[in-house]
Amino acid sequence: xxAAVGGIDLTxxxxxxxxxxxxxxxxxxxxxxxxxxxxxxARLHAPDALSIVSTGPRTSYVSYVPHAFVATWSTDGTPAxxxxxxxxxxxxxxxxxxxxxxxRRRLARRENRQRLRFLPLHLALxxxxxxxxxxxxxxxxxxxxxAVTRGLSPRVEASYTGTAVTGLDDALRVFEIxxxxxxxxxxxxxxxxxxxxxxxxxxxxxxxxxxxxxxYGDLLFHYAYLYPAVPGFVARLDDTGIGSVADLRDEMARxxxxxxxxxxxxxxxxxxxxxxxxxPVRRMGRFTLSRFxxxxxxxxxxHIGETITDEAGRTAYLKTFRLSAAQxxxxxxLSQLAATDWNLDATAAALRxxxxxxxxxxxxxxxxxxxxxxxxxxxxxxx
Amino acid sequence: xxxxxxxxxxxxxxxxxxxxxxxxxxEFRSTAAAQRLSLAFLHEYVLGNYRDLYAATLxxxxxxxxxxxxxxxxxxxAREAGAAQRAVEGRLIAARLRSLPPQxxxxxxxxxxxxxxxxxxxxxxxxxxxxxxxxxAFDAVKYRRSLSVAARHAHLRxxxxxxxxxxxxxRPKRYQTPILEAWRRAHYEQRALYELPYTVAEGLAARHxxxxxxxxxxxxxxxxxxxxxxxQASGARHRVEALVLDLATAPLTRLAIYVLSLPRAExxxxxxxxxxxxxxxxxxxxxxxxxxxxxxxxxxxxSYSAAGSGVKRRRPLAVALAAHHLLEVLAADYTGLWLHxxxxxxxxxxxxxxxxxxxLVDALERRPDRLVVVSDGWDNDPPGQAAEVLRxxxxxxxxxxxxxxxxxxxxxxxDTFDVRRLAAGVATVGVRDAEDVAALVELARFATGEAGFxxxxxxxxxxxxxxxxxxxxxx
Numbered sequence: 006x007x008a009a010v011g012g013i014d015l016t017x018x019x020x021x022x023x024x025x026x027x028x029x030x031x032x033x034x035x036x037x038x039x040x041x042x043x044x045x046x047a048r049l050h051a052p053d054a055l056s057i058v059s060t061g062p063r064t065s066y067v068s069y070v071p072h073a074f075v076a077t078w079s080t081d082g083t084p085a086x087x088x089x090x091x092x093x094x095x096x097x098x099x100x101x102x103x104x105x106x107x108x109r110r111r112l113a114r115r116e117n118r119q120r121l122r123f124l125p126l127h128l129a130l131x132x133x134x135x136x137x138x139x140x141x142x143x144x145x146x147x148x149x150x151x152a153v154t155r156g157l158s159p160r161v162e163a164s165y166t167g168t169a170v171t172g173l174d175d176a177l178r179v180f181e182i183x184x185x186x187x188x189x190x191x192x193x194x195x196x197x198x199x200x201x202x203x204x205x206x207x208x209x210x211x212x213x214x215x216x217x218x219x220x221y222g223d224l225l226f227h228y229a230y231l232y233p234a235v236p237g238f239v240a241r242l243d244d245t246g247i248g249s250v251a252d253l254r255d256e257m258a259r260x261x262x263x264x265x266x267x268x269x270x271x272x273x274x275x276x277x278x279x280x281x282x283x284x285p286v287r288r289m290g291r292f293t294l295s296r297f298x299x300x301x302x303x304x305x306x307x308h309i310g311e312t313i314t315d316e317a318g319r320t321a322y323l324k325t326f327r328l329s330a331a332q333x334x335x336x337x338x339l340s341q342l343a344a345t346d347w348n349l350d351a352t353a354a355a356l357r358x359x360x361x362x363x364x365x366x367x368x369x370x371x372x373x374x375x376x377x378x379x380x381x382x383x384x385x386x387x388x
Numbered sequence: 389x390x391x392x393x394x395x396x397x398x399x400x401x402x403x404x405x406x407x408x409x410x411x412x413x414x415e416f417r418s419t420a421a422a423q424r425l426s427l428a429f430l431h432e433y434v435l436g437n438y439r440d441l442y443a444a445t446l447x448x449x450x451x452x453x454x455x456x457x458x459x460x461x462x463x464x465x466a467r468e469a470g471a472a473q474r475a476v477e478g479r480l481i482a483a484r485l486r487s488l489p490p491q492x493x494x495x496x497x498x499x500x501x502x503x504x505x506x507x508x509x510x511x512x513x514x515x516x517x518x519x520x521x522x523x524x525a526f527d528a529v530k531y532r533r534s535l536s537v538a539a540r541h542a543h544l545r546x547x548x549x550x551x552x553x554x555x556x557x558x559r560p561k562r563y564q565t566p567i568l569e570a571w572r573r574a575h576y577e578q579r580a581l582y583e584l585p586y587t588v589a590e591g592l593a594a595r596h597x598x599x600x601x602x603x604x605x606x607x608x609x610x611x612x613x614x615x616x617x618x619x620q621a622s623g624a625r626h627r628v629e630a631l632v633l634d635l636a637t638a639p640l641t642r643l644a645i646y647v648l649s650l651p652r653a654e655x656x657x658x659x660x661x662x663x664x665x666x667x668x669x670x671x672x673x674x675x676x677x678x679x680x681x682x683x684x685x686x687x688x689x690x691s692y693s694a695a696g697s698g699v700k701r702r703r704p705l706a707v708a709l710a711a712h713h714l715l716e717v718l719a720a721d722y723t724g725l726w727l728h729x730x731x732x733x734x735x736x737x738x739x740x741x742x743x744x745x746x747x748l749v750d751a752l753e754r755r756p757d758r759l760v761v762v763s764d765g766w767d768n769d770p771p772g773q774a775a776e777v778l779r780x781x782x783x784x785x786x787x788x789x790x791x792x793x794x795x796x797x798x799x800x801x802x803d804t805f806d807v808r809r810l811a812a813g814v815a816t817v818g819v820r821d822a823e824d825v826a827a828l829v830e831l832a833r834f835a836t837g838e839a840g841f842x843x844x845x846x847x848x849x850x851x852x853x854x855x856x857x858x859x860x861x862x863x
Binding site for chain 2 (some may be wrong): 021022023024025033175179181182183184205237238239240242243244248249250253254256257260261264
């Protein structure tokens with residue numbers, strides 16, 4: 006299922022001028038011709054309600070799910086009429102009233118035939134954790150019994166909601182949405198925080214406030230708190246050759262092309278990523294819902310996310326989450342372990358370190374409990 | 389001009405801009421607390437450095453909140469002023485208090501009491517103002533608490549039954565003064581209610597449990613113009629015929645706010661009526677200046693930020709709409725360009741980003757005598773392009789300044805203590821009511837540093853003289 010393809014294809018989307026607010030820079034993505042046969046809608050759940058998303062017969066993990074989206078999709082290609090905010094009985098599986106828990110059977114599943122419901126980023130976060138969810142495939146003697154039989158469960162990753170990010174609420178409130186806007190790239194202290202693309206401007210307008218309820222990594226939380234303000238980029242017009250109003254218009258067009266190119270440079274960490282691992286989750290009509298993982302290179306920024314692409318691979322929907330440095334390191338370690346079937350010596354060689362070094366790194370990354378206590382204690386004693 | 393003069397000039401213009409625009413309420417981009425904090429600092433700063441000019445701003449069209457703040461601050465720091473200064477200030481304060489709405493003045497008196505400012509001069513100011521009120525008995529009913537606070541604080545001698553009504557109202561079996569008697573009876577009798585002012589009657593009506601629709605139709609003749617405008621939606625909801633607004637008398641900006649409060653479908657249905665009312669309002673505001681401005685092009689901001697805030701709904705947009713109609717009257721040849729909206733300006737709606745740059749080029753291409761920009765100055769599509777366009781226009785395309793550019797900004801920016809500017813060298817003035825545009829444009833030349841500090845002083849002194857003369861003639 007997993008296919009490694011080129012970066013994210015944002016054909017059909019153009020960049021609008023950034024609007025800044027404090028440490029936040031919000032870059033609108035405009036779509037002159039909207040995608041009309043795929044529509045998305047937010048299903049807002051009761052805030053602060055815990056929900057249990059069951060992912061298989063064996064495991065279920067507790068996670069905070071602020072909202073889930075519902076995809077509406079039409080076969081004949083006619084513009085799908087706005088579905089409006091839908092209220093479905095939350096108790097599909099008999100939600101108990103008193104403890105405010107909502108059960109959802111799968112993260113992505115068919116609803117009514119033509120509608121696809123999925124919880125944003127859960128897919129990708131799950132994929133990230135799933136990477137080595139099964140634990141060691143070979144029962145090397147260094148790993149504990151629990152690691153071999155139960156894998157990394159329970160799987161938990163921490164993130165902040167947008168409301169906790171300083172100034173994000175005001176930045177989204179005062180942001181002036183373009184009439185043809187279909188997406189947004191969010192920078193915190195000029196670090197790419199998240200990208201969000203939807204098929205249609207109406208969807209964007211409806212979903213704009215939900216950016217506040219999304220996940221953001223701790224890095225962005227700290228950046229937003231520590232950086233006072235980012236400068237606005239003012240494109241200077243070169244007035245030497247201007248002799249008429251037509252010249253002025255030409256010069257303005259040139260300046261516009263310049264800042265569009267500049268934004269492409271800023272978003273390079275996401276859009277320029279070479280070969281992210283893309284896993285298709287579900288296919289429906291001409292659209293494919295998939296999640297992608299970065300190369301887990303600790304030296305560059307790493308984004309995980311989910312996309313809906315059409316048959317030509319153009320992005321209709323995109324949502325990303327930036328991993329923090331610690332999360333990237335964990336992913337890097339796990340991917341290296343996976344490459345060598347969890348053999349400690351082989352992994353240590355691949356990471357150009359020795360066995361002790363690797364054990365120490367696993368310990369510091371929070372995976373110490375997977376190793377047998379005598380091994381980890383011996384390493385701790387030696388260092 | 390020396391650097392000190394230039395700074396002084398900028399400071400005073402900055403303060404005037406703030407005092408015209410800021411009402412201490414929430415704006416699109418800043419909270420009420422930020423606005424108040426920023427404004428209070430600015431008042432302290434100007435009061436400490438340019439006391440005589442600070443007092444002189446009372447003669448300008450500063451808004452009611454700021455006029456009240458200036459009066460309070462002048463009285464609070466009276467001991468720092470010399471005798472001559474005090475004489476001028478006293479006359480200015482008295483004149484300004486007469487032109488302020490009574491509830492604002494009573495607010496000042498309460499504030500004076502809170503700050504424990506009580507000296508012979510302050511008491512005399514309070515006494516003279518209360519004595520000049522046309523009907524003390526009416527005030528004793530409508531501003532009951534405030535008048536009693538003022539009376540106690542300034543040791544006022546109140547005429548006739550007013551004192552009794554304020555401090556011992558239950559004792560008399562009946563009052564000789566009709567309004568006091570109506571007020572006494574209204575506590576027991578529903579019919580007497582409708583002889584009282586609306587604000588007083590409303591509370592008593594609630595006590596009597598009178599149906600809202602019946603109360604509104606009964607009280608309709610007693611409503612002030614502002615109350616009538618405010619109750620339009622309520623009246624429509626309860627189907628009260630008597631509340632119908634007389635569009636012919638409402639001030640232009642108020643009218644624009646009312647028009648924009650209506651749903652678009654209703655605006656389409658009442659298009660002729662509303663457009664005529666706006667045009668008539670503009671003609672009233674322009675008076676003799678109609679048709680004197682030559683060729684005018686206006687760039688009007690209808691971006692999303694023109695929606696204002698929950699407490700100032702669509703105020704920036706309403707100012708732009710009112711300015712559109714006013715400029716149409718003032719100019720001999722007028723073109724109004726909205727950023728997004730096309731077609732009938734009555735249907736304008738705040739949406740989208742603020743792309744002033746390209747619209748400015750569209751406007752300048754017409755080579756007008758005067759270019760007026762009404763915007764909150766947050767040029768973000770792309771950022772700063774308007775400033776660049778205006779700079780290139782000045783340096784390359786119009787070095788002889790055939791086109792004069794004025795930027796009218798309806799929003800006070802709390803962070804910079806000023807209204808947000810479009811570009812260096814372009815006059816930016818604050819605007820609250822579009823009716824004042826003609827007077828504000830006069831002030832604009834001080835904002836760019838073209839005119840010196842001495843000239844500004846002379847201008848203000850002239851305005852003070854005119855203001856005091858007008859007040860003397862009126863009283």
